[in-house]
Amino acid sequence: MAAHDPRLVRTLYRSLRLIRRAEERLAEIYPSDKIKSPVHLSIGQEAASVGVCDALEPDDVVSATYRGHAAYLAKGGSLPAMIAEMYGKATGCAAGKGGSMHLVSAERHVIGASAVVGTNIPIAVGHALAFRRQGRDRVVVCFFGDGATEEGVFYESLNFAALHRLPVLFVCENNHYAIHEPLAKRWATDRLGERVATYGMKTHLVPDADVFAIRDGAAAAIARMRAGGGPEFMECRVYRWREHVGPNEDYDAGYRSRDEAVPWMDGDQVARLAAMLEADVRAAVDAEVEAEIDAAVAFAETSPPPAPDALFAHVFAG
Amino acid sequence: MSSPDSGVASAPSTAPAGEDRRVLSYVDALREAVAQEMERDASVFVMGLDVDDHKAIQGSTRGLVERFGPDRVFTTPLSEDAMTGVAIGAAMAGMRPIHVHIRNDFLMLCMNQLVNMAAKSHYMYGGAVTVPLVVRSMIGKSWGQGAQHSQALHAMFMHVPGLKVVAPSNAHDAKGCLIAAIRDDNPVIFVEHRLLYFSDAYVPAEPFVTEFGRAAVRAPGDDITLVGVSNMVMECLRARELLAEVGVSAEVVDPISLMPLDTDTIAASARRTGRLLVVDNAWTTCGASAEIIARVVEDPGTGGTVAVRRLGFAPTTCPTTPWLEQGFYPNPATIAASARRMVDPSAAPWEPDPEKAQLAYQKQFRGPF
Numbered sequence: 001m002a003a004h005d006p007r008l009v010r011t012l013y014r015s016l017r018l019i020r021r022a023e024e025r026l027a028e029i030y031p032s033d034k035i036k037s038p039v040h041l042s043i044g045q046e047a048a049s050v051g052v053c054d055a056l057e058p059d060d061v062v063s064a065t066y067r068g069h070a071a072y073l074a075k076g077g078s079l080p081a082m083i084a085e086m087y088g089k090a091t092g093c094a095a096g097k098g099g100s101m102h103l104v105s106a107e108r109h110v111i112g113a114s115a116v117v118g119t120n121i122p123i124a125v126g127h128a129l130a131f132r133r134q135g136r137d138r139v140v141v142c143f144f145g146d147g148a149t150e151e152g153v154f155y156e157s158l159n160f161a162a163l164h165r166l167p168v169l170f171v172c173e174n175n176h177y178a179i180h181e182p183l184a185k186r187w188a189t190d191r192l193g194e195r196v197a198t199y200g201m202k203t204h205l206v207p208d209a210d211v212f213a214i215r216d217g218a219a220a221a222i223a224r225m226r227a228g229g230g231p232e233f234m235e236c237r238v239y240r241w242r243e244h245v246g247p248n249e250d251y252d253a254g255y256r257s258r259d260e261a262v263p264w265m266d267g268d269q270v271a272r273l274a275a276m277l278e279a280d281v282r283a284a285v286d287a288e289v290e291a292e293i294d295a296a297v298a299f300a301e302t303s304p305p306p307a308p309d310a311l312f313a314h315v316f317a318g
Numbered sequence: 319m320s321s322p323d324s325g326v327a328s329a330p331s332t333a334p335a336g337e338d339r340r341v342l343s344y345v346d347a348l349r350e351a352v353a354q355e356m357e358r359d360a361s362v363f364v365m366g367l368d369v370d371d372h373k374a375i376q377g378s379t380r381g382l383v384e385r386f387g388p389d390r391v392f393t394t395p396l397s398e399d400a401m402t403g404v405a406i407g408a409a410m411a412g413m414r415p416i417h418v419h420i421r422n423d424f425l426m427l428c429m430n431q432l433v434n435m436a437a438k439s440h441y442m443y444g445g446a447v448t449v450p451l452v453v454r455s456m457i458g459k460s461w462g463q464g465a466q467h468s469q470a471l472h473a474m475f476m477h478v479p480g481l482k483v484v485a486p487s488n489a490h491d492a493k494g495c496l497i498a499a500i501r502d503d504n505p506v507i508f509v510e511h512r513l514l515y516f517s518d519a520y521v522p523a524e525p526f527v528t529e530f531g532r533a534a535v536r537a538p539g540d541d542i543t544l545v546g547v548s549n550m551v552m553e554c555l556r557a558r559e560l561l562a563e564v565g566v567s568a569e570v571v572d573p574i575s576l577m578p579l580d581t582d583t584i585a586a587s588a589r590r591t592g593r594l595l596v597v598d599n600a601w602t603t604c605g606a607s608a609e610i611i612a613r614v615v616e617d618p619g620t621g622g623t624v625a626v627r628r629l630g631f632a633p634t635t636c637p638t639t640p641w642l643e644q645g646f647y648p649n650p651a652t653i654a655a656s657a658r659r660m661v662d663p664s665a666a667p668w669e670p671d672p673e674k675a676q677l678a679y680q681k682q683f684r685g686p687f
Contacts, residue, residue, distance in 0.1 A: 061411075095444030104443040111410060112443050116434050122400040123435060133363065133389060133413060153430075156400030163395070198614020314441045315479050317448040317503035 004212060008054075010281060013273040015050045018289045019070045020270045022079060025293050026069075026086065027247035034301075035086045037099040042070035044241035044261075047269040048173045049074035051214025052141055052234070055222050061131075061140045063124035064113040065173075066101035071092050071143050072113075077105040079292060080299035089303035096306050097178055097314070117178075118144060118151030121170075128166035128231075139167040139225050141218075147178035149192060155199075158231070162199040165230035169221050170196070172233070175240040180255045196233045204234040209267045239264035328577040329461040342521035344514045348378040348454075352416060353497035354525045356386050359414060362500055363390040365405060366418030368455075375418055376456075376515050398427035402453075406436050406505075409451040414500055419455040420508065421465045428453070429474075436505040437480030451505040452496070457548065457599060458512045459647055463596055464638040470548070470600040475507045475607060476577045482530060483577040485509040487551035489519035491574055494528025501527065511549035511599060513679045531578035535587065536648035539569035541661045546572060547606050549679075550597040550648065556677055560670040566661050576606050581613040588614050588624045595627050595658045597648050602630040625660055629653060651675035 015291050023041045030039065038260045042049070045067070053062065053074035064071035072082060078093065085092030086100050101115040111127060114120040124142035131138045148154055149172060176183055183190060193203040202224070204217045214236055221232040223278065239261060243250035251258040274282055342350065342354050356362045364382060366375075370393050374380035383391040394401045398419070407417040419425060425432070475481045484505055486495045492510070499506035536551060537558055546554035551572045558568040569587050573579060588594040594614055596607040607628040614620055629648040629665035636646050651670045658668050 056404065092444070094442060094446065097444050098442045101444045104446045106446045109519055111407075112439065112447065114435065116430060119430060119434055122403025122431070123407035123410065125400070126404040126409070127411040128407075130408040130411030130413045133408075134411075153397075153399045153403065156395065156397035157403070159395055160397060160400055160404060314445045316482075317440050317445075317450075 002241050004276070005258045006277075009273055009276050010285065012050055012054060012215065013076050013270070013277060013282070014285050014289065015054070016211065016270045016273060017285060018079070018292065019046045019050070021071050021289050022073065022296070023069060025297065027242070029297070029318045030247040035100075036088060037086065037101075038245045039086065039247070040067040040245050041102045041242045041247065042067055044264060044268070045069045045175055045238040046074075046171055047209045047211040047214055048171060048236040048238055049143065051211045052169070052171055052218040054163065054215050055219035056139070056141065059109065059138050061109045061111055061124070061127050061138060063111050063120045063127070063140065063142045065101060065117075065144055065145060065148070066113055066115040067145065068103050068113040068143070069100070072103040072105065072110050075105070076108040077103060077109050077110050080296040081105070083300040084303045085298045087300040087303070089300060090306040090310070091299070091303040095310065095314075101129050117238070118148035118153050120144065121148065121154055121157045122160075125161045125166060125168055127187075128161065129164065132164070132166060137226060139169065139222050141171060143171050143173060143205075145178070146172060146174040146176065146183060147186075148172070150178075150186060158196060158201070158233075161231040162201050165228065168231040169218060169225065169227040170231060170233045171218075172235045174235055174237045175190055176237075177240060177244070177256070179244045180253070182256070192235055193233065201230060202232045204232070206234065206236045209236065209238045209264070209269055211273065237311045243266065339520055340523055342489050342493075342519045343516050343518050344489040344492045344510070344609070345377045345516065345517075347493035347521050348496055348510070349380060349382070349527075350521075351493040351500070352379070353382060353385065355500045356382070356390065358525070361412060362414045363417065363512065364416045364418060365392055365394055365401065367394055367396060368420060369393060369418050374492050375420060376512075378515070379418065390560055391496045396573050398424055399431060402428040402431035403435065405451055406431055406439070406449055409449045410439065414450045414452075414502065416452040419453070421467055422455040422457045422471055423469050424609070425453070425455055425471065432475070432481065432505065432507075433478050437478045440504070441480060444549065448503045449505050450503045452508055453505065454508045454510065454527060456510050456512050459549070459599065461640040462640065462643065465635045468636040470509065470598075472507065472509050472576055473600060473605040473609070474608060480504070481577065482506045483509065484530060484575040485511075485548040486574060487514065487546065487548055487572050489517060490521050491528050494526050495530070495574065497525055498527040498530060502530075509548060514549050514552070517552070517679055529573065530575035531580050532575075533571050533573045533580035535583070536570040536572050537568075539567040541591055542569070542595060542657050543565045543584070543587040543591045544568050544570045544653065544657060545594065545596040545610055546570065547576065547598040547600070550599050552677060552679070553611040553648065554597055554653055556650035556675065557657060560650055560654040560675060561657055564658060564668060565659055568657055573610065579610065579613065581610075581617060584610060585614045585617045585620050589620055592623065593625045595629065595653070595657050595660060598628070598630040599647070599655055600630050601633060602628040603629060603633065627656060627660055629656055636638045649675055650677065
């Protein structure tokens with residue numbers, strides 16, 4: 001394998017490490033009940049968000065899912081605002097009203113996340129339609145899971161985006177499970193890319209969560225999209241290390257075994273990129289990340305709760 | 319006040335002077351509202367199955383694609399679920415989409431997007447986004463529209479915080495409400511009764527806004543308050559004329575917008591007359607009529623002082639055959655008979671002549687669409 005640019009390795013590692021460590025910290029905090037809402041951790045899946053978002057310009061748009069910490073942070077969403085959101089504080093990115101499942105960042109163009117699977121997909125396509133009408137050279141990345149590809153709205157959205165050649169990169173984070181149900185119980189075949197290709201769009205498969213392959217594939221797709229090439233599709237196979245919702249592992253629950261997870265853990269992109277860095281560079285990044293997380297947690301802890309009348313704010317705009 | 323049968327409907331309640339005395343049909347008022355807003359604001363666009371075809375949603379989108387081009391007026395795949403999401407996403411990104419459906423029944427395919435995204439995004443993202451979306455759809459009646467082409471499901475949308483729901487009853491308000499809906503920064507469910515499309519009213523040529531949350535007293539009266547929703551305003555006005563023949567004076571109130579709802583105007587009228595009959599072109603259970611009455615009765619100033627009653631669809635599925643369909647909908651005769659019983663429970667049973675109770679729009683309407 002060709003050597004990767006050390007600056008790129010450092011950038012990707014920092015993002016991977018921040019997401020991993022932030023979620024590990026959240027998992028430690030969770031039993032304290034300071035976070036009184038569901039959290040769906042991305043641990044093990046970070047490479048999809050980090051690789052794709054590295055290929056984006058600041059003005060580009062990301063649509064995420066309820067398992068969206070990684071996408072939000074990889075696009076540059078504020079960590080203090082994210083943790084404050086999970087604490088239900090007024091300083092949260094959604095003023096405490098959305099929680100972990102509805103992260104949003106107007107400044108970094110994270111356009112929100114839906115807890116109803118697949119629902120974010122046409123919303124992302126609508127943004128692309130608007131950018132086309134507005135004559136703006138922006139692209140949209142739409143993240144969703146393998147379960148979302150079972151929703152009719154997924155195929156409706158592919159069709160419309162392809163029909164109008166809209167600049168959307170559809171990214172399926174295939175973590176092999178919908179809650180606790182494996183693909184084998186849900187898919188007639190695993191030829192997802194073939195299904196999508198029938199809409200006339202280019203498809204890509206990254207089978208091993210290789211963050212460089214994801215990044216390069218996304219960058220090439222996005223360049224074609226900016227040139228008017230229309231939507232493309234990327235399936236990133238990843239693995240969810242923790243339970244569907246909550247801070248723990250659940251390999252003793254009976255629906256999967258740790259043996260299945262081991263190859264994915266052996267291929268962990270965080271560890272892989274850490275090993276590619278000089279020791280002092282890595283130590284500096286790690287220290288930076290820890291300090292950033294400490295500061296974000298402190299911000300969340302000390303932020304004020306929303307005022308009671310905020311209950312009725314934002315039901316309607318204007 | 320002109321009668322609903324005279325060809326010019328009853329709004330605005332004072333006949334305008336000069337150039338404003340222009341008569342326009344409901345369907346042309348809708349089209350004019352959209353055209354004027356598209357002219358004013360480049361972010362407004364129209365999407366929906368058949369908006370650019372030769373029938374042009376009964377004419378309500380006629381000429382728009384020729385004038386504004388296929389980038390701003392375009393048909394969609396049937397995909398109602400995704401198309402609603404696309405409209406919401408475009409709205410979040412700064413556009414002002416008008417998503418048109420030929421029937422209200424099809425909005426059931428849009429429910430996830432409307433309820434889980436359109437209604438909630440401004441709130442659940444802490445005000446970070448807005449969804450200035452208009453969802454137009456026809457509701458129906460007559461000519462055997464049957465189980466899946468007759469429904470008026472506005473109450474389902476009233477239930478959910480974050481959605482506005484309007485049901486203009488005449489051409490004047492159709493234009494004013496549609497312009498208001500387009501300019502609103504919130505999702506607006508815009509309900510249009512099919513039979514009203516070719517009813518006429520005085521409609522100003524200039525753009526104007528009919529403010530949501532302000533009911534209109536369409537005709538004064540002292541003995542009972544009739545509240546009509548959408549086309550039922552017209553039917554209540556005819557019922558009022560029938561009631562006058564037996565000495566009952568009915569006041570007719572048009573809520574215009576159902577969410578927000580102007581409870582004050584309705585409650586004030588009901589307190590004065592002592593009786594409130596709400597007539598909806600929809601089922602009564604958990605319906606707009608139930609909501610209007612609950613709000614009036616809950617109003618501290620009203621207490622138990624007002625007698626209340628609802629009329630709406632029969633509690634059954636809408637049949638196609640005219641012999642059964644005629645019993646499905648309220649009509650001026652059933653409205654008048656119900657009102658009479660409320661005003662004078664001891665009076666001998668009275669049924670107005672059904673022929674006399676028919677409205678012009680029912681006589682004129684022929685299918686198939």
